Structure formats: C-alpha cells, structure tokens
Amino acid sequence: MRKLYLLCFIFLLQAGHATHLRPWLGTDLLPQLTARYTLQQYHWVRISNHATPLPSIDHFVNGGIYAPYAPYSVEIEVNNAGTTANNFGWNDIIVTGRYQLMDDISGENLVSAVAGVSIARARPKFVQDISTFHHGTWEYLFHGSIGKEEQCGPTWASRAWSLVGLGVANEGSLWVISHLEYEKNSCDLFWYGIFLNGLFGMGSQDLTITDFSGYGPIKHRSVDLGGQLTYSFWENGTLTVRYSFRVWAENFPAYTNLATIEFEYPFGL
Numbered sequence: 001m002r003k004l005y006l007l008c009f010i011f012l013l014q015a016g017h018a019t020h021l022r023p024w025l026g027t028d029l030l031p032q033l034t035a036r037y038t039l040q041q042y043h044w045v046r047i048s049n050h051a052t053p054l055p056s057i058d059h060f061v062n063g064g065i066y067a068p069y070a071p072y073s074v075e076i077e078v079n080n081a082g083t084t085a086n087n088f089g090w091n092d093i094i095v096t097g098r099y100q101l102m103d104d105i106s107g108e109n110l111v112s113a114v115a116g117v118s119i120a121r122a123r124p125k126f127v128q129d130i131s132t133f134h135h136g137t138w139e140y141l142f143h144g145s146i147g148k149e150e151q152c153g154p155t156w157a158s159r160a161w162s163l164v165g166l167g168v169a170n171e172g173s174l175w176v177i178s179h180l181e182y183e184k185n186s187c188d189l190f191w192y193g194i195f196l197n198g199l200f201g202m203g204s205q206d207l208t209i210t211d212f213s214g215y216g217p218i219k220h221r222s223v224d225l226g227g228q229l230t231y232s233f234w235e236n237g238t239l240t241v242r243y244s245f246r247v248w249a250e251n252f253p254a255y256t257n258l259a260t261i262e263f264e265y266p267f268g269l
Contacts, residue, residue, distance in 0.1 A: 019096050020075055021163050021179065023112040023145040024105065025068040029268065032237075034077075036062040036262040042246070045130065046254040048206050056084040056253070058131045060091070071100040073116075083131040091132060092122040104148055112161075115144045127214045130207075130253065133199065135216040136169030141177070158184050172216015173203040191230050197244070198223040199252070207251040220251040224258065237265035 026032070038060040044051040064077035075096040082088030098116030102109035120139040127134040147161025163179040176199070183193030201220040226244025233239070239262070246256035 019064075019077060019094060019118055020066050020073070020098075021114075021116075021143060021145050023100075023114045023147040023161055024103075024149070025070055025073045025098070025100055025114070026066075027266075028069050029067075030266050031065055031067040033265045033267070034062070034064045034066065034262065036060075036260060038062075038258060038260040040131065040256060040258050042253040042256040044254045045207065045209065045252070046249045047209075047251055049250070051254055052209065054130070054209060054253075056131050058083040059088065061088075064094075070103075073098045073100075081126060081129075081132055083126075083129055085129050085131065086125055090123055091126045092120050092134070094118055094120045105151075111146055111148050113144065113146045117142050128212060130209070130212055134169075134214055135167065135173070135175060135201075136171040136214065138170040139167060140169070141165050141167045143177070145179075152185070155188050156185055158182070169216060172214060172218075173201060175202060175215075176200040188234075189232055191232075192228065194225075194227045195244070196223065196225050198248075201251075218251050221249065222246055222252045223248040224256070226258070235266070237263060239263050 040058040043053065043055045045054045059082045060079065062077060062079045064075055066075040067073065077094040079091040080089060081091035096116055096118040098114050100114050102111055102113040104110060104112045118141040122134045122137050122139060124137055126132045127137055143163060143165030145161055145163040147159060149156040149159040151157065160182045165177040167175045167177065179195065179197045181193055181195040183191050185191045199220060199222050201215055201218055203217040203219045205217045205219060207218050224244040225247050226242060228240055228242040230238050230240040242260040244258045246254060
C-alpha cells in the first residue's frame with residue numbers, strides 16, 4: 001500500500017523541463033530563441049532496488065524557437081547529446097503545439113490552463129543509450145498544464161503551476177510525466193523557484209545494462225528535486241541557471257546531478 005501511495009505521488013509530480021510547458025503563452029508575436037547547455041553526472045544505475053556502478057558524464061546542447069499567438073503557440077527544438085556511450089551528435093527534434101484553454105492574466109479566469117502535444121523524432125543510437133531518455137524513435141506526448149499568478153502592478157509577484165502528460169512511442173509502453181513548480185519575482189530583475197519533476201514508465205521489465213534497447217519496455221521511475229535562478233536583461237532576454245538532484249530512481253540512473261544554463265532571447269515580428 002505504501003508503494004501505491006508513493007507511485008500516485010510521483011504521478012502527480014513528474015515532468016520534463018525543456019520545451020515551454022508553463023500555462024502562460026507569453027506576448028503575442030514575440031518569438032523567443034532558446035539556447036541551453038546541460039551537464040549530467042551519475043555514478044550508479046538502480047536496478048531492482050540495487051545500485052549498480054555505471055559512471056557517466058553527459059553533455060546536452062539544445063536550441064529552439066518558440067512563437068506564441070494567443071490562443072496558440074508553436075515550438076521547434078533541436079537537441080544534441082554527447083554521453084559516455086556515444087559521441088556528441090544529433091539526439092532528437094521536437095515539435096510542440098499548444099492551445100490556451102483559460103487565462104488568469106486577462107482576469108476572465110481564476111487560473112490559466114494550456115493543452116498541447118509534442119512530437120519527437122529520436123536518433124536510434126540515443127534511443128539505446130541509458131543516459132538519454134527515449135521510448136522509441138517516434139514519440140508523442142500529450143500534456144496539459146495549469147497555474148496561477150499573483151499579480152503585483154503590471155507584473156507578477158509569485159506563481160505556481162503543475163503539469164501532467166502521457167507519452168506513447170512507436171514501440172514499448174506508455175509513460176507519464178508531471179511537474180510542480182513555485183516561483184517568486186524580485187522586481188522583474190530576478191526570479192527564483194523550486195521544482196519537482198521525474199518520469200514514470202509503465203513497462204514491465206527491469207533495466208539491463210548489457211542489452212539495453214531503450215526505455216520502452218522498462219518499468220522505470222525517477223524523481224528530481226531542484227531549484228533555479230533567472231536574471232532578466234529586460235528586453236534583451238533572460239539567463240537561467242538550474243540545478244536538480246535525483247532523489248529517487250528505479251531502473252534508471254540514480255543520484256544524478258543535472259546542471260543547466262539557459263539563455264532566451266525575444267525578438268518582435
């Protein structure tokens with residue numbers, strides 16, 4: 001029963017955090033260019049409640065363009081990876097479309113809510129890499145987010161939001177993502193927050209290091225706890241530093257450190 005409660009808790013708190021998934025679209029016709037670097041480091045992979053040594057230091061470089069036009073937004077993201085198992089190269093391409101269902105900023109709704117779908121094409125060699133998360137070469141993620149901002153004059157003072165998504169690939173089992181985050185704004189110059197995210201795979205098999213072909217059939221779980229700090233250059237973009245630590249994992253890299261630096265640059269049409 002305790003394990004069931006824990007899995008339900010994870011279901012509510014897991015997420016991916018690369019594509020724009022907040023329930024606020026942003027300013028109409030103000031696209032954003034995003035550049036992101038992530039360093040991932042771990043020493044262990046947890047298999048069937050046992051930690052197996054498998055050290056890895058991995059590098060991820062991502063770039064994308066995000067374009068909102070209420071109630072819609074579109075994003076294209078290209079991700080590159082270099083891991084202990086594979087040389088640096090193209091990892092996957094993700095296209096995301098979203099639709100805003102409710103908007104609390106306009107005052108017409110109590111909360112903001114956005115529904116969307118992401119389609120990813122992954123490189124086969126990275127599907128077979130334990131350090132990169134893929135269920136198949138074609139992946140589809142259906143997601144929805146909901147959140148609330150507390151206003152302070154023309155800007156926001158604090159905000160909280162959550163996300164739940166369901167993924168399906170051209171092979172393997174379904175998986176669930178979700179996310180919970182809280183942020184505070186300091187004079188629109190800095191904002192900072194904490195988040196909890198992870199993954200929950202619905203497969204039935206344990207991970208095998210020697211014959212790993214992707215997370216599709218694996219019963220994997222992971223929970224990451226992290227924090228972030230963003231500095232705003234006003235009209236010239238934002239710089240974000242983010243760190244998270246994997247506090248729990250099964251059939252997945254364990255005790256993982258993830259450090260990210262991200263720059264977003266808006267430009268008007």
